[in-house]
Amino acid sequence: xxxxxxxxxxxxxxxxxxxxxxxxxxxxxxxxxxxxxxxxxxxxxxxxxxxxxxxxxxxxxxxxxxxxxxxxxxxxxxxxxxxxxxxxxxxxxxxxxxxxxxxxxxxxxxxxxxxxxxxxxxxxxxxxxxxxxxxxxxxxxxxxxxxxxxxxxxxxxxxxxxxxxxxxxxxxxxxxxxxxxxxxxxxxxxxxxxxxxxxxxxxxxxxxxxxxxxxxxxxxxxxxxxxxxxxxxxxxxxxxxxxxxxxxxxxxxxxxxxxxxxxxxxxxxxxxxxxxxxxxxxxxxxxxxxxxxxxxxxxxxxxxxxxxxxxxxxxxxxxxxxxxxxxxxxxxxxxxxxxxxxxxxxxxxxxxxxx
Ligand code: HPA
Ligand code: ZN
Numbered sequence: 001x002x003x004x005x006x007x008x009x010x011x012x013x014x015x016x017x018x019x020x021x022x023x024x025x026x027x028x029x030x031x032x033x034x035x036x037x038x039x040x041x042x043x044x045x046x047x048x049x050x051x052x053x054x055x056x057x058x059x060x061x062x063x064x065x066x067x068x069x070x071x072x073x074x075x076x077x078x079x080x081x082x083x084x085x086x087x088x089x090x091x092x093x094x095x096x097x098x099x100x101x102x103x104x105x106x107x108x109x110x111x112x113x114x115x116x117x118x119x120x121x122x123x124x125x126x127x128x129x130x131x132x133x134x135x136x137x138x139x140x141x142x143x144x145x146x147x148x149x150x151x152x153x154x155x156x157x158x159x160x161x162x163x164x165x166x167x168x169x170x171x172x173x174x175x176x177x178x179x180x181x182x183x184x185x186x187x188x189x190x191x192x193x194x195x196x197x198x199x200x201x202x203x204x205x206x207x208x209x210x211x212x213x214x215x216x217x218x219x220x221x222x223x224x225x226x227x228x229x230x231x232x233x234x235x236x237x238x239x240x241x242x243x244x245x246x247x248x249x250x251x252x253x254x255x256x257x258x259x260x261x262x263x264x265x266x267x268x269x270x271x272x273x274x275x276x277x278x279x280x281x282x283x284x285x286x287x288x289x290x291x292x293x294x295x296x297x298x299x300x301x302x303x304x305x306x307x308x309x310x311x312x313x314x315x316x317x318x319x320x321x322x323x324x325x326x327x328x329x330x331x332x333x334x335x336x337x338x339x340x341x342x343x344x345x346x347x348x349x350x351x352x353x354x355x
Pocket of ligand 1: 070183212260
């Protein structure tokens, strides 16, 4: 019998199935904190900081969430984040994300922040860092572990990225990793070789967006030239069978973002998403939300969307959850704790969020 409207979630799954998916413990490895800025919070912070947003109302802002490609999204993303100015703003942003993510099963998170997008507006990079660390501490008190990834904007000057890294070098212990994001095509990984070499010297992990809009070659170059330990998106790797074999053999995680890929027209719709092809090829693919305020859902919403699109059973969901833990930079001990939580869910428990 078709479910009544009240029993359906936005994904179209039965409400109890969605609740169970939301209770599945996961690690979120691809999340831009600025992409969690919900329209309500954008207006709240604009008022707090006396900034005029160029939108008439929440609905007017929401009506702009129609993207044709990565750049059309980035234009709005950078425009909205102008409301973020103080340590308090970043703490609020981070805490709202932590709350929502917790409700969606996330128990470990590695958060990207775009320091340059703030420093170019006169915001102090350490205020950004400290506000986000405050939010992670709030998460830690609830049982969510995590860390921060300083992500460089590849469509801005390389020297600016290097200066940003040097300005936070004395805070390296507060960072988990560096990353590379923003407009991909035309900004190949090799530009950032010196910046990633310096990050390695500072003892930071290295990840990079590659193979979202850019070619499989950028994935290979991110691995070979930047020393990337994990690839963000990477879905276009499927165009290169040799690369796919390498990703499988070297257990290089891909942080895949299904809703993002649909909303930015990387794939035509969820039923055409290649995540199952990646899993079938033995690649350590994970599910993530990227910019959930803009793309229609948080991590478990992405899982539920896939579950509906492909009629997935618990076995595939558990595999994706385990991949997220394995692909994280969490300690061996923390990974074991997270796997134990997943075991409990797989036995039918872990349902403290149900109800
Ligand atoms: N790709 C590149 N840059 C980004 C993204 C993305 O999906 N989200 C925020 N910055
Ligand atoms: Zn991203």
